[in-house]
Amino acid sequence: MHRDEDLQRLVAAVRELDPQPRQRRWVSVSFCVLDAVFSIGAHYDRHVVPVVGRVAADFGVASPSVPMSVPESADPVPLDAFLDRYPSSDELLAVAKNRQNTSTRGGIRKADAVLRYAAVLHENQVSTLDEARKLLIDDSRLNAVESALRQVPGEGASGVRRGYLWMLIGDQDTVKPDRMVLRWLARHGAETTPDSARLLLRDIARELSVGIDRRITAWEVDHAIWQDARSKH
Missing domain, CATH: 1.10.340 (Endonuclease III; domain 1)
Structure with missing residues (x-):
């Protein structure tokens, strides 16, 4: 279980990546x-x-x-x-x-x-x-x-x-936290397993959706992290 301040730090980091809906x-x-x-x-x-x-x-x-x-x-x-x-x-x-x-x-x-x-x-x-x-x-x-x-x-x-x-x-809430995603999370202070990362990404998506006019999905969070990690690979 991640502390609220740790979660909010991750939420802020992912928000900077500007998660977007699936394009194709x-x-x-x-x-x-x-x-x-x-x-x-x-x-x-x-x-x-x-x-x-x-x-x-x-x-x-x-x-x-x-x-x-x-x-x-x-x-x-x-x-x-x-x-x-x-x-x-x-x-x-x-x-x-x-x-x-x-x-x-x-x-x-x-x-x-x-x-x-x-x-x-x-x-x-x-x-x-x-x-x-x-x-x-x-x-x-x-x-x-x-x-x-x-x-x-x-x-x-x-x-x-x-x-x-x-x-x-087409399942927008099932994600694949692969090695690049896990490494990105670790660099941001969250040591996770694939199973715990799935839950964490859903929590991040839920927090990012608060106060905006659309629901950000776990897929969007996963993909934004993956793209950022790939750009630095």
């Missing part, structure tokens, strides 16, 4: 899965964005991400089509051109983890972005899916990858 979103749940798996421990612009772009191009999708203001449309790469196109990691690797592993010791290819994630979701009647968002509000189904996703190597102790997937799909 992926147009397919398949792209969300790719991002969630490939982004862990990787440079986002050098590795993750190109992977999603190559897969999108393979499906003829010219714009894999769009501004948040763009109306929702049918998912162009549902997970059944994704799994049909890439029945094994070799097919996905040929397109993604990224052979990173989920961890440096004992990990599997991230491409393999993507297919396992996609299979779990598909087996639980989630094939499109709309179906994935409906999953987020169905606690019993979500618990079953999370239990299965935990078995995919690279899960980590705090489920950062899973939380990031839900965040990409």
